[in-house]
Amino acid sequence: MPESVSMELGGRQLTLETGELARQASGSVFVRYGDTCVLAAVTASPNPREGIDFFPLTVDYEERMYAAGKIPGGFIKREGRPSEKATLTARLIDRPIRPLFPDGFRHDIHVVVTVLSVDPEVDPDVVGLIGAGAALAVSDIPFDHNVAGVRVGIVDGEYVVNPSKAQLESSTLDMIMAGTSDAVMMVEGGAKEISEEQFLGAVEFGHAQIRRVIAEIDALAAKAGKPKREFPLFVPSAAMQSFVDDVFGAEIARAMRITRKLERNAAFDTITRSEALNRVAGYRLEADVKPALEDPKNHDFEKCVKAHQEEELRTMVVVEGMRPDGRKADEIRPITCRTTLVPRTHGSGLFTRGETQIFTAATLGSLSDEQRIDGLGPQTFKRYMHHYNFPPFSVGETRPMRGPGRREIGHGHLAERALVPMLPPPDSFPYTLRLVSETFESNGSSSMGSVCASTLALMDAGVPLRKHVGGVAMGLILKDGRPGILTDIQGLEDALGEMDFKVAGTVDGITAVQMDIKVRGITIDIMRHAMAQARSGRLFIIDKLKETIASPRRGLSKFAPRMFVLEIHPDKIKDIIGPGGKVINKIVAETGAKVDIENDGRVFISSPDADSGEKAKRMVEDIARDVEVGEVYTGVVKRIMNFGAFVQILPGKEGLVHISQLAPHRVARVEDEVRIGDEVIVRVSEIDSQGRINLTRKGMMEEAKT
Secondary structure: OOEEEEEEEOOEEEEEEEOOOOOOOOEEEEEEEOOEEEEEEEEEEEEEOOOOOOOOEEEEEEEOHHHHOOOOOOOOOOOOOOOHHHHHHHHHHHHHHHHHOOOOEOEEEEEEEEEEEOOOOOOHHHHHHHHHHHHHHHOOOOOOOOOEEEEEEEEOOEEEEOOOHHHHHHOOEEEEEEEOOOOEEEEEEEEEEEOHHHHHHHHHHHHHHHHHHHHHHHHHHHHHOOOOOOOOEOOOOHHHHHHHHHHHHHHHHHHHOOOOHHHHHHHHHOOOHHHHHHHHOOOOOHHHHHHHHHOOOOOHHHHHHHHHHHHHHHHHHHHOOOOOOOOOOOOOOOEEEEEOOOOOOOEEEEEEEOOEEEEEEEEEEOHHHOEEEOOOOOOEEEOEEEEEEOOHHHHOOOOOOOOOOHHHHHHHHHHHHHHHHHOOOOOOOOOEEEEEEEEEEOOOOHHHHHHHHHHHHHHHOOOOOOOOOEEEEEEEEEEOOEEEEEEOOOHHHHHHOOEEEEEEEEOOEEEEEEEEEOOOOEOHHHHHHHHHHHHHHHHHHHHHHHHHOOOOOOOOOOOOOEEEEEEOOHHHHHHHHOHHHHHHHHHHHHHOOEEEEOOOOEEEEEEOOHHHHHHHHHHHHHHHOOOOOOOEEEEEEEEEEOOEEEEEEEOOEEEEEEHHHOOOOOOOOHHHOOOOOOEEEEEEEEEOOOOOEEEEOOOHHHHHHO
């Protein structure tokens, strides 16, 4: 029989139910929160995967358009590749649950979260995270620390759990976090320059809410949870670890203290399986170790080498106060910055921090270049896009180039979040912006390097960015319960350490955060220490950015399009478009500009140069102008009748110059004064009750001569 639990969370009812749906999975939970419903199913393979030395976890977040009452667009009319939102949500679910599986787990685990119904006020991402944690709790898979997540906002100075879409619009924080009952596992979000204390307060508030959700998950597992199965764990033997420690320990210690990445990697590369086979002869535990070394599918040797590297790093950082590259714990690597690296982009920046180097190019486009987001929510548009690339040469590797993976999409999204709060509004800067960050070299913290390089590129492009935005990645090394907090972590410290905590913002506050950990949670005290150290590092980096470019350049690149914004009466829109688009197409054809018209009467003109933009602007203004009595116009003679000439004074607007008004003297024939195509100066003398325009040339010729 189905079992369920319910609770109130953020003013809505959260219900978790198991036992009816997806019963052949190892564990499944149907979650309803408001009218948002998801099904989370987790399955373990019956046998471990052979020949691997990693935990094979896959998380898929499946968006179904029927959940929002929509039919997919395009020709095929079914869901295709995951959207960017789906990819980012899958990462959010993966990151907090991965560290909670036992070491040495080699069975494939597949977590599938399917969105079945969407409440416009409830984002299904957090609901999916709760569902994944609950499905693991009721499954027969070993997962001892139940996990859940919430979204936290700050509305009118108050912390809010799972704020609605309307509340998020006025919130200064949009943060998703996950954790166990004891500790925080993952944090990611964007903010509007909040302080470190506000952020930590949000984490404490959110963790209290997470504990409430986990209590319900625990209750559901107690009611309907399956007995946990026995899964074999593939951990290295004590004999192999002793062999590595005894035979290679000194070499690992020396290599760990080589400051340059490539040289250090070269030293580590000499510690190979073949060298181990050469040295195992005569070793006291040879009989226990040699068979594993001779088996190419056995990775115990490599895992023991990594374990020794981790322990050596802990000793260096926590005991000796020393980092692999010789820096102090709070020291940032040498920084150099450049702008205008290449001539034809609209703006560019190069940010180098130690052995991490990021190039960002900024491109400006018209508002019609906005990205259309057609997902489970209402259709929206993005005027700022940030894309991140990580080619293999950046880390000295050779591998096939493919499309962006989850990591690349996530890094681009994080940099985007960091910079969006500082962008000028579209009313004052009517451009679409696309930034592309290319990783030329990487040794840790390339995502935060992207934030810094993008600040340089935007200011180089003349974008009136409100403030400089910088970012820094913090690390954590734990030894015997003693923490070592590291500023500006490099690749080795990230790979072997316990935390990657990225913080971006301005001198006045935080705009983006992302925290991933490899241990089973960290405390608020550790986060408080890391945040204080991160602020000092961020301010130091921002000073370096200011030394390179103190403020946005005046004027845009000559290669950037020019934008003009007009406001016309909405009733005039039909006149500018014309029948079948005839008028607006003529403007585009004659000027080469792009003209976009909003329903509220705003007209956005994008042109490759100022002259064509000004011409298009005049043409639109002329169409939208109302003819007024007494105004003087330069018009073109369009038709001649025996009683006068019809002159076009504005696009689509003609007036009659009666034969008696063509000249100060008597005119016998209209053709004696004007011909079709002549350009003449006229004044509006009258607009009659039927809207007909009467013009005169009397007095105009004398004024023109003077």
